[in-house]
Amino acid sequence: MNIDLSGRIAFVSGSTRGIGRAIAEGLARAGCAVVINGRDAERVTATVGELERDIPGATFTGVAADVSTAEGASVLFERLPDVDVLINNLGIFGPQPVLEIEDDEWRRYFEVNVLSGIRLARHYLPGMTERGWGRVQFIASDSAVVTPVEMVHYGMTKTALLAVSRGYAKAVAGTGVTVNTVIAGPTHTEGVEEFVAELVGADVPWDEAQARFMAEHRPNSLVRRLIEPAEIANMVVYLSSEYASATTGGALRVDGGYIDSILP
Numbered sequence: 001m002n003i004d005l006s007g008r009i010a011f012v013s014g015s016t017r018g019i020g021r022a023i024a025e026g027l028a029r030a031g032c033a034v035v036i037n038g039r040d041a042e043r044v045t046a047t048v049g050e051l052e053r054d055i056p057g058a059t060f061t062g063v064a065a066d067v068s069t070a071e072g073a074s075v076l077f078e079r080l081p082d083v084d085v086l087i088n089n090l091g092i093f094g095p096q097p098v099l100e101i102e103d104d105e106w107r108r109y110f111e112v113n114v115l116s117g118i119r120l121a122r123h124y125l126p127g128m129t130e131r132g133w134g135r136v137q138f139i140a141s142d143s144a145v146v147t148p149v150e151m152v153h154y155g156m157t158k159t160a161l162l163a164v165s166r167g168y169a170k171a172v173a174g175t176g177v178t179v180n181t182v183i184a185g186p187t188h189t190e191g192v193e194e195f196v197a198e199l200v201g202a203d204v205p206w207d208e209a210q211a212r213f214m215a216e217h218r219p220n221s222l223v224r225r226l227i228e229p230a231e232i233a234n235m236v237v238y239l240s241s242e243y244a245s246a247t248t249g250g251a252l253r254v255d256g257g258y259i260d261s262i263l264p
């Protein structure tokens with residue numbers, strides 16, 4: 001399968017590091033022009049420069065904007081009125097006892113993790129349907145399906161994305177535009193490396209730390225290791241391609257078999 005996205009433009013929210021950056025890289029390697037995003041202008045510029053250096057011939061631009069707010073989204077829409085591929089990757093997470101989460105924190109999680117993607121999809125979908133082609137994806141998590149007791153507010157937002165994605169897919173039925181959610185499992189990002197070090201000790205070599213973390217804290221994983229961000233990106237690139245034209249309204253798992261379920 002030769003995925004060729006040349007001529008397409010993609011926006012990836014929250015792409016200066018982690019899974020978003022790997023998605024940006026994967027799309028660019030398939031020939032797509034990619035717009036990098038984060039809140040900090042220096043980090044956006046640095047990421048664009050690094051990716052340009054790593055992938056000769058690829059086209060990257062950057063938009064620094066906090067797309068969890070209406071103002072930030074307006075800045076983006078002015079700079080980038082249309083896209084062919086929208087990847088709603090931005091998401092925050094962190095542990096908090098559920099009975100201690102106040103209204104404002106519930107709202108913040110909803111606004112950053114859910115409303116940001118709703119707003120961007122609402123803006124970009126009409127152009128995609130007019131042109132008769134488009135791809136929208138939301139990056140959810142195993143926490144959408146297996147509510148983590150230490151992050152109920154986070155799980156709630158990821159469950160909500162499944163409904164939003166399914167609903168938007170119905171709204172654009174028959175137009176050539178697809179809308180899907182990718183359910184990522186525990187992934188090897190900088191933040192997760194710190195989290196693992198906290199749990200098993202900072203002086204333990206990475207391979208051993210990862211193995212202990214998976215055995216003790218994520219025993220349901222069938223791959224028995226953290227997922228690499230590029231493995232999530234592979235699914236996103238496929239879903240962004242012509243080959244995935246019959247896949248819409250779905251939730252596709254790249255969770256290393258973590259969710260104990262036969263159905264996707």
Ligand SMILES: NC(=O)c1ccc[n+]([C@@H]2O[C@H](COP(=O)([O-])OP(=O)(O)OC[C@H]3O[C@@H](n4cnc5c(N)ncnc54)[C@H](OP(=O)(O)O)[C@@H]3O)[C@@H](O)[C@H]2O)c1
Nearest residue numbers: 014015016017018019038039066067089090091141184187
């Ligand atoms: N890591 C995992 O194990 C895992 C597992 C399942 C699902 N996921 C999901 O995958 C997605 C990415 O996770 P990650 O771990 O790769 O995240 P991450 O490492 O924390 O990266 C977050 C990115 O988003 C940017 N960002 C944060 N707030 C922003 C805002 N308001 N507006 C624009 N950009 C913003 C950050 O850049 P700035 O700080 O410069 O703004 C950074 O580029 C999230 O939706 C997460 O829920 C992650």
